[in-house]
Amino acid sequence: MTEPVDPDVDLADVRRRRQARRSQLRVLAAVAAGGSIGAAARYGASLLWPTPPAAFPWTTLGVNALGCLVIGVFLVTLTEAWTAPVWVRPFFATGVLGGFTTFSTYCVDIERLVAAGRPGPALTYMAVTVVAAMASVTAGAWITRLILAAVRRKAGRTR
Template identity: 75%
Template structure:
């Protein structure tokens, strides 16, 4: 079985191989820079609203829900209204929001709740985070589309006058 081939890329051409390498490093740098910002923001949230040992991790739940809401808004904007430069999606969606949201800490929080003898809250957190994330990304998408449509309708009404 062979790997899929991009018909626009001829890997026997040294210039195209160099171009591919450069573009990967730029994307990697954009993700890394965004990740530093996102993780710093998450760390700041944990400092502002610390969670005591064995307590329900409201901060992590909130960070993940807010991150999902923002990604819903962001992806509608860059997919439907704005032709963003190539580095914007990897920088913001993967880097900033990937660093800000923390599903690894979510898993550790569940384990900590169970280990502390709180299986009920752990199960509620397990399901509640997934539900909150799905509701948040859906709400972000839906609200952004409505706001953009209303703005376009207002502009069209002004032009019609």
């Protein structure tokens, strides 16, 4: 015996919503797994290169610039050279690199410098981080496009 069904409810629509929910949970799991890896790598960098409270936060600046460089390389590779499974982008770009780059620590570092009576270095750090992040992501994308173009030219000559 089957249960009564409301004639106004499209069962296919209910199935689609369930599938969408499962898909969203998979993406969330990929982001969470990647984020834990990225955050652990960032924490490792802070242990390897600790920054005293009133010192210029070179480690955070380096981590953010490196993460932005990698995301430039990755996203160009993903969109222009490689068809990856759907979980790769949320896992690596949002999860790993989102957990690795640390703009919340960037804000805390600025506050620490100001609280230590160092507003000049705080303002410098604020500006340099934004410029370094933008320059890094742009350089990563640009260099990757140059490499991909060279590989394509070479592949075209060898055929």
